[in-house]
Amino acid sequence: xxxxxxxxxxxxxxxxxxxxxxxxxxxxxxxxxxxxxxxxxxxxxxxxxxxxxxxxxxxxxxxxxxxxxxxxxxxxxxxxxxxxxxxxxxxxxxxxxxxxxxxxxxxxxxxxxxxxxxxxxxxxxxxxxxxxxxxxxxxxxxxxxxxxxxxxxxxxxxxxxxxxxxxxxxxxxxxxxxxxxxxxxxxxxxxxxxxxxxxxxxxxxxxxxxxxxxxxxxxxxxxxxxxxxxxxxxxxxxxxxxxxxxxxxxxxxxxxxxxxxxxxxxxxxxxxxxxxxxxxxxxxxxxxxxxxxxxxxxxxxxxxxxxxxxxxxxxxxxxxxxx
Amino acid sequence: xxxxxxxxxxxxxxxxxxxxxxxxxxxxxxxxxxxxxxxxxxxxxxxxxxxxxxxxxxxxxxxxxxxxxxxxxxxxxxxxxxxxxxxxxxxxxxxxxxxxxxxxxxxxxxxxxxxxxxxxxxxxxxxxxxxxxxxxxxxxxxxxxxxxxxxxxxxxxxxxxxxxxxxxxxxxxxxxxxxxxxxxxxxxxxxxxxxxxxxxxxxxxxxxxxxxxxxxxxxxxxxxxxxxxxxxxxxxxxxxxxxxxxxxxxxxxxxxxxxxxxxxxxxxxxxxxxxxxxxxxxxxxxxxxxxxxxxxxxxxxxxxxxxxxxxxxxxxxxxxxxx
DNA sequence: CTGTTAGCGCCTTCAC
DNA sequence: GTGAAGGCGCTAACAG
Numbered sequence: 124x125x126x127x128x129x130x131x132x133x134x135x136x137x138x139x140x141x142x143x144x145x146x147x148x149x150x151x152x153x154x155x156x157x158x159x160x161x162x163x164x165x166x167x168x169x170x171x172x173x174x175x176x177x178x179x180x181x182x183x184x185x186x187x188x189x190x191x192x193x194x195x196x197x198x199x200x201x202x203x204x205x206x207x208x209x210x211x212x213x214x215x216x217x218x219x220x221x222x223x224x225x226x227x228x229x230x231x232x233x234x235x236x237x238x239x240x241x242x243x244x245x246x247x248x249x250x251x252x253x254x255x256x257x258x259x260x261x262x263x264x265x266x267x268x269x270x271x272x273x274x275x276x277x278x279x280x281x282x283x284x285x286x287x288x289x290x291x292x293x294x295x296x297x298x299x300x301x302x303x304x305x306x307x308x309x310x311x312x313x314x315x316x317x318x319x320x321x322x323x324x325x326x327x328x329x330x331x332x333x334x335x336x337x338x339x340x341x342x343x344x345x346x347x348x349x350x351x352x353x354x355x356x357x358x359x360x361x362x363x364x365x366x367x368x369x370x371x372x373x374x375x376x377x378x379x380x381x382x383x384x385x386x387x388x389x390x391x392x393x394x395x396x397x398x399x400x401x402x403x404x405x406x407x408x409x410x411x412x413x414x415x416x417x418x419x420x421x422x423x424x425x426x427x428x429x430x431x432x433x434x435x436x437x438x439x440x441x442x443x444x445x446x
Numbered sequence: 447x448x449x450x451x452x453x454x455x456x457x458x459x460x461x462x463x464x465x466x467x468x469x470x471x472x473x474x475x476x477x478x479x480x481x482x483x484x485x486x487x488x489x490x491x492x493x494x495x496x497x498x499x500x501x502x503x504x505x506x507x508x509x510x511x512x513x514x515x516x517x518x519x520x521x522x523x524x525x526x527x528x529x530x531x532x533x534x535x536x537x538x539x540x541x542x543x544x545x546x547x548x549x550x551x552x553x554x555x556x557x558x559x560x561x562x563x564x565x566x567x568x569x570x571x572x573x574x575x576x577x578x579x580x581x582x583x584x585x586x587x588x589x590x591x592x593x594x595x596x597x598x599x600x601x602x603x604x605x606x607x608x609x610x611x612x613x614x615x616x617x618x619x620x621x622x623x624x625x626x627x628x629x630x631x632x633x634x635x636x637x638x639x640x641x642x643x644x645x646x647x648x649x650x651x652x653x654x655x656x657x658x659x660x661x662x663x664x665x666x667x668x669x670x671x672x673x674x675x676x677x678x679x680x681x682x683x684x685x686x687x688x689x690x691x692x693x694x695x696x697x698x699x700x701x702x703x704x705x706x707x708x709x710x711x712x713x714x715x716x717x718x719x720x721x722x723x724x725x726x727x728x729x730x731x732x733x734x735x736x737x738x739x740x741x742x743x744x745x746x747x748x749x750x751x752x753x754x755x756x757x758x759x760x761x762x763x764x765x766x767x768x769x
Numbered sequence: 770c771t772g773t774t775a776g777c778g779c780c781t782t783c784a785c
Numbered sequence: 786g787t788g789a790a791g792g793c794g795c796t797a798a799c800a801g
Contacts, residue, residue, distance in 0.1 A: 124506055124564035126585055129778055140788045145780055155786060170584050175562035176499045176508070177778035180793050183447055185499070195524050204518060208545060217559060219542045222531060236540060239498035241447040261493050262449055376723045400699045401723040452794055463772045468796060478770060500794035503777050 128171045136169075137162050148173065179241065187217045188423060189237030190246045191230060193270070193312075195222040197369060199393045199412065200248065203268065206416025207246065214424060216243070225310060227251035234259045244423045252313040264430060266423040268415060270312050271436075279426065280436045281419045285314055285392075288408035288441035289321025290328070292390050293365060295406055295445060297329045301363035301388050305337040305355035307348060307375065308367045315340070318367050318392060337361055341371060348374035356382050363388040369395065376401065394444050404446035411439050451494045459492075460485050471496065502564065510540045511746060512560035513569045514553060516593070516635075518545040520692060522716045522735065523571065526591065529739025530569065537747060539566075548633060550574035557582045567746045575636040587753060589746040591738060593637050594759075602749065603759045604742045608637055608715075611731035611764035612644025613651070615713050616688060618729055618768060620652050624686035624711050628660035628678035630671060630698065631690045638663070641690050641715060660684055664694060671697035679705050686711040692718065699724065717767050727769035734762050 130148075134141045139158065146154045147162035154162075165171075179185045190207060192200045204220060211218045219242065221233040230250040237245060244264035249256075252273040256265070260278075271280040296304055306322050309315045319338070326333050337355055341348045352375045355361045364387070366372035372391040379389075387403075394409035418437065426432050453471075457464045462481065469477045470485035477485075488494075502508045513530060515523045527543060534541045542565065544556040553573040560568060567587035572579075575596040579588075583601075594603040619627055629645050632638045642661070649656050660678055664671045675698045678684045687710070689695035695714040702712075710726075717732035741760065749755050 124502070124508060124566060127564075127778095130780095131778080141778090142780080142789080143787060146787085149780090153786065158786085170581065172558065172561045172584075174503070174564060174778050176503045176564055177793090178780075179447070180497070180499045180503065180795090181779050181781085183793075185447060195527055196521070198519075198521070201518050201524055205545070222528070235495065238495045241450075241497060241499055243447060258493065261495075373719050376720075395720070396696050397699075397718070397720040397724065400725070401720065402725065453796095454794080464794090465773080465796080466771060469771085472796090476770065481770090497794050500777090501796075503779090504795045504797085506777075 127174070128169055129174070133162065133166055133169070133171060137165055185241050185243055186215065187219060187240070187242050188244045188246060188420075189233075189240070189242035190218055190220050191223060191233045191237070191250075192220065192248045193223050193225045193230075193250045194370075195220070197393075198395055199269075199369065199410065202412045203248070203416050206413045207420050210417045210420040214420070216420075216424070223250045225250055227254055230254060231259060234263075238263060244427045246419055246423055249312070252311070262430070264423060264426045266419050266426065268419040269410075270314050273313060276434050276436050279422050279432075279434050281415055281422065282436065282438055283314075283410045283415070283441050284438040285317035285441075286321040286324065288392065288410075288443075289318045289365070289367075290325040291441075291443045292392070292406060292408050293322055293325035294329070295443060296363045296365070296388050296390055297325070297331065299388065302331065303334070303337065303361045304331075304363040304365060305361035306339070306365045306367065307351050307355070307371050308338070308340040309371060310340075310342055315367060322365060349378040352378040353382060356384060356387065362386065363390070365389075366391040369393045372405070379403075392441075398444075398446065406443070406445050408441040409444050410441045415439055450497070451492055452497070456485065456489060456492070456494060460488055508564050508566055509538065510542060510563070510565050511567045511569060511743075512556075512563070512565035513541050513543050514546060514556045514560070514573075515543065515571045516546050516548045516553075516573045517693075518543070520716075521718055522592075522692065522733065525735045526571070526739050529736045530743050533740045533743040537743070539743075539747070546573045548573055550577055553577060554582060557586075561586060567750045569742055569746055572635065575634070575639075585753070587746060587749045589742050589749065591742040592733075593635050596636060599757050599759050602745050602755075602757050604738055604745065605759065605761055606733045606738070606764050607761040608640035608764075609644040609647065611715065611733075611766075612641045612688070612690075613648040614764075614766045615715070615729060615731050616645055616648035617652070618766060619686045619688070619711050619713055620648070620654070622711065625654065626657070626660065626684045627654075627686040627688060628684035629662070629688045629690065630674050630678070630694050631661070631663040632694060633663075633665055638690060645688060664697075672701040675701040676705060679707060679710065685709065686713070688712075689714040692716050695728070702726075715764075721767075721769065729766070729768050731764040732767050733764045738762055 130141045130144045133144045147159045208218050223229040246266055246268055248268050249270040249272055256272050265278050267278055267280040308319055323333050339351045348371055366375050390406045392408045394407045398405050453464045453467045456467045470482045531541050546552040569591055571591050572593040572595050579595050588601050590601055590603040631642055646656050662674045671694055689698050713729045715731045717730045721728050
């Protein structure tokens, strides 16, 4: 980052003081129009790039928000990133993304990294619902998106109604004739807990038994989802399977061809364009990503403007994509 | 970013000078072990977070590299991000991502943004091969990945051999009996030009005619890929179709069900897990993303260490995934 | 082993 | 309409 022009350089070449350059570049009416444009042109020609680090340290503001997500390979999160970036750009904020790869340690590092860069606020899709956020975050304005920590609402949270969403998916399976529905749930996130709850609820509502034998949970990095798929679907043990997220769903699909099955249903959470083209047809719950992203960003900006807002929780209703 | 502890605060509470705090936190052996640990503990307890902006401005280094990509919704680029982040972390560098959404203006803004943040170097997957990078980049150490600007090699570039990759895909189609192969190419990127060239080459190699009527190019944001698909496949105009990237491929798949076709082949560039589950079976060229990312990062770090390296180009060979 | 001093690049009073 | 001076938080050279 060396050999860069500074305001001092510009001031010398223009024969004015640094202060004047600073004002000119800020287009302040306090400097004569002639010199103002002269300096601006000079800066342009010489390819001057203001040092935002220095500026930020002076004005105590970076105009940047940090975003921490568990898995950048998950299309749900990339869509969320897009939505938030767009909303931020419109408000003249930049966004810097950090990926935790579902690892609590990496999430801690991410928080410290972004605090070190003095972002004005943080958007977090929690990797570990039991993380000690109070200690880590201190007074940093923070909004949780999609995945919030356990416990009382001490931060703003904009979430999807996972319980209701899963209920709808499962209810749909039942309506279509499924009676023994297995579930492969994801990691220990709050999302997972809620989806399991929705699953239970739906079975109870329809007077079906909840059988622990067909409820399994997979740490995604652990390569055993395919094995679980076999155990659940073989020998007519289940006639339907709910994969709690995209990653799991793909693993399930990998295993299917080996198993010779007659009638069965597969469903999941999080919709994807490619789901339109795979067989068997897969029904999913689809989250209003755009909406969530925009709302989260706006909430964060509001909180940055006023640290004393009361933390609130907002739930968004997912839709059902029947296939 | 206000109300944060500074070294001055720590110095006061510890009854030492700022300099000592600075040294203690850097774990310098020049400060007595007792005071060192005392200060470190204090910092820990109070949740002190060093201001990296101030540090960077002082040491003239951010330990951060910027990465500019055209489309974060494209899984190819998210995989590339992952590869580069991992490699960077291992070398104690942070990565900040900016997405251009395939818009040259946004790419210009991105370069300026990252220069303003004084990143130590830039990794760019070019959005516009005719962008005036020389002017924009100045002396910023830069390596192009996957998509490079047109013209002579004035920057390092780590690319995929798109010509060879496409040739292989097309040759595979021909081997399997295709005789009239249409192509829907992507935007005006260098990648697109090369894939078209590979397509032509493959046809010529097999003594097949190159018919301009079945070569079309789609700006992806423009919603006409489906129409092109119909035009190319209807009435047996073509017996195979090559979609030059993922986005285009998805559009093609959307259109297929409407068209009642007998035998035909679809193929594409960039492999995805879900391609294993769609019908028709789709053969693709698969890029060695991991390898490219690591190589690009290493090259950039080498260049940061020594600005006077001669720019070089390296091509990676894509594999063929036959389905 | 520790403190003093200076300065990184910028913005913002306060003067004139 | 412009300049001089100070300070944001940090590190590094120089003293002692």
